[in-house]
Amino acid sequence: xQLLEQSPQFLSIQEGENLTVYCNSSSxxxxxxxxxxxxxxxxVLLVTVVTGGEVKKLKRLTxxxxxxxxxxxxxxxxxxxxxTGLYLCAGxxxxxxxxxLIFGTGTLLAVQP
Amino acid sequence: NAGVTQTPKxxxxxxxxxxxxxxxxxMNHEYMYWYRQDPGMGLRLIHYxxxxxxxxxxxxxxxxxVSRLKKxxxxxxxxxxxxxxxxxxxxxxRPTAGNTDTQYFGPGTRLTVL
Numbered sequence: 591x592q593l594l595e596q597s598p599q600f601l602s603i604q605e606g607e608n609l610t611v612y613c614n615s616s617s618x619x620x621x622x623x624x625x626x627x628x629x630x631x632x633x634v635l636l637v638t639v640v641t642g643g644e645v646k647k648l649k650r651l652t653x654x655x656x657x658x659x660x661x662x663x664x665x666x667x668x669x670x671x672x673x674t675g676l677y678l679c680a681g682x683x684x685x686x687x688x689x690x691l692i693f694g695t696g697t698l699l700a701v702q703p
Numbered sequence: 704n705a706g707v708t709q710t711p712k713x714x715x716x717x718x719x720x721x722x723x724x725x726x727x728x729x730m731n732h733e734y735m736y737w738y739r740q741d742p743g744m745g746l747r748l749i750h751y752x753x754x755x756x757x758x759x760x761x762x763x764x765x766x767x768x769v770s771r772l773k774k775x776x777x778x779x780x781x782x783x784x785x786x787x788x789x790x791x792x793x794x795x796x797r798p799t800a801g802n803t804d805t806q807y808f809g810p811g812t813r814l815t816v817l
């Protein structure tokens with residue numbers, strides 16, 4: 591069974607602080623996605639990383655895929671209250687008999703003004 | 704273009720009652736998924752479909768059935784609801800094209816089983 595563990599589970603920080611969320615697995619994934627979910631809504635895709643070692647930036651968010659494609663991190667610079675939400679990583683192994691995402695346990699982020 | 708819609712948004716059931724959750728997508732996507740989300744456990748896959756008329760079991764299929772009679776609709780059924788099925792249920796869809804495809808999620812159905 592493939593598992594994705596995220597840390598920390600909860601994070602409460604002040605506006606302007608930096609933070610990093612980690613997503614770890616013992617399994618290799620062909621790609622990894624990060625989603626953000628706001629209360630009462632479904633998850634929305636932020637980014638997909640495909641190549642081991644790949645780094646992608648989305649404004650103040652930096653995503654990295656581990657060299658071995660087993661782990662990933664999300665770094666937020668100068669967090670803002672609008673970043674508040676549940677962040678979920680998801681490993682993909684689409685194709686063949688497997689056409690599904692394995693979701694991480696989630697990191698709940700609260701950014702206080 | 705409404706994307707993925709789910710009906711109903713909220714529902715309260717008594718133990719042993721049955722119900723069907725409806726998911727509809729207007730993006731002509733081949734693949735559709737049903738997840739449940741519980742605190743501290745992320746999203747867990749219940750069942751999924753790779754095309755009209757097909758279904759497959761996910762990680763936690765027990766107590767649920769699904770049907771995909773039309774490409775745009777994916778139904779999730781609970782034949783005899785149990786308190787352990789209290790959860791938020793999300794439907795998602797994606798095209799078949801490739802390994803990096805986005806899954807598009809509906810707004811969720813909050814189900815309480817008393």
